[in-house]
Amino acid sequence: MGLKIWLDDKLVNQEDAKVSVFDHGLLYGDGVFEGIRVYGGKIFEHDAHLERLYKSAKVIRLTIPMDLPTLKKAVEETVRANQITDGYIRLVVTRGVGDLGLNPFLCKRACVIIIADKIRLYPAELYEKGLKVISVPTIRNHPMSIPPQVKSLNYLNNIFAKIEAVDAGASEAILYSHDGYVAEASGDNIFIVSEGTLYTPPVQAGSLDGITRRVVIKLAREERIPIIEKNLTRFDLYTADEFFLTGTAAEVIGVVEMDGRIIGDGKPGPITRRLREKFYAYAHA
Numbered sequence: 001m002g003l004k005i006w007l008d009d010k011l012v013n014q015e016d017a018k019v020s021v022f023d024h025g026l027l028y029g030d031g032v033f034e035g036i037r038v039y040g041g042k043i044f045e046h047d048a049h050l051e052r053l054y055k056s057a058k059v060i061r062l063t064i065p066m067d068l069p070t071l072k073k074a075v076e077e078t079v080r081a082n083q084i085t086d087g088y089i090r091l092v093v094t095r096g097v098g099d100l101g102l103n104p105f106l107c108k109r110a111c112v113i114i115i116a117d118k119i120r121l122y123p124a125e126l127y128e129k130g131l132k133v134i135s136v137p138t139i140r141n142h143p144m145s146i147p148p149q150v151k152s153l154n155y156l157n158n159i160f161a162k163i164e165a166v167d168a169g170a171s172e173a174i175l176y177s178h179d180g181y182v183a184e185a186s187g188d189n190i191f192i193v194s195e196g197t198l199y200t201p202p203v204q205a206g207s208l209d210g211i212t213r214r215v216v217i218k219l220a221r222e223e224r225i226p227i228i229e230k231n232l233t234r235f236d237l238y239t240a241d242e243f244f245l246t247g248t249a250a251e252v253i254g255v256v257e258m259d260g261r262i263i264g265d266g267k268p269g270p271i272t273r274r275l276r277e278k279f280y281a282y283a284h285a
């Protein structure tokens with residue numbers, strides 16, 4: 001049975017959920033998006049995701065054709081129509097239909113797409129064993145190009161990084177900023193533990209302001225685990241006691257090898273496990 005997809009201003013059948021070949025989202029990757037989880041029928045950090053979407057849209061000079069409360073209702077309606085209790089929402093706003101030129105202001109109306117589907121989780125084994133990651137040659141977008149805090153439809157930079165990781169037989173890519181500091185993974189934020197303190201790069205080092213990252217920082221504070229946001233180098237990652245990634249799809253997942261260096265004792269560490277458990281409890285509360 002097909003899904004019900006939100007398109008512009010209403011739910012339509014999946015077969016009828018079609019956009020124009022003149023949509024600038026397709027022609028230029030011009031648009032913004034969010035990936036959101038549903039846990040036990042509740043939309044996880046719904047307001048935070050929507051606020052980030054409106055900020056991304058503002059930065060790219062895109063007018064979302066409905067206000068936040070209306071969009072929130074549309075997301076809720078889409079989740080309900082597809083009877084999703086545990087799943088994944090992809091919320092996309094494209095620039096809309098224009099001509100073949102770049103000028104976004106010739107596009108009449110932004111197009112709103114909401115897809116709510118079941119999620120395919122990473123295999124449980126991966127959480128037990130931890131990931132192998134590599135540093136990739138592709139650097140994170142320079143802040144004077146598309147700002148990394150904008151969750152835009154233009155993901156080629158991250159896709160380059162992902163290709164480099166897959167080619168090297170690694171699960172994830174670690175990207176650095178133009179000045180050599182750790183930025184983030186291709187679709188996840190980065191944390192390390194060193195002598196009992198949690199460290200994560202500041203968003204300004206070139207990462208998305210991850211919603212999972214924010215929740216993990218909050219949970220660490222509740223757990224009285226010291227947390228410091230500061231610039232990190234690859235030396236800090238290689239020599240960390242623990243290393244983990246955070247993101248909507250992955251939640252909290254340990255990293256056990258990077259560029260041929262074994263992290264800690266080669267298994268996801270105790271603070272990683274504790275924060276993963278806390279995150280699970282928080283998401284399902």
Ligand code: PXG
Nearest residue numbers: 186187188189208210211212213247248249
């Ligand atoms: N950095 C980037 C570049 C991302 O795309 C995150 C960090 C984590 O942010 P959240 O808010 O999700 O904690 C993301 C997440 C996927 C997938 O399938 C993930 C993202 C986008 C598209 C796909 O893993 N974004």
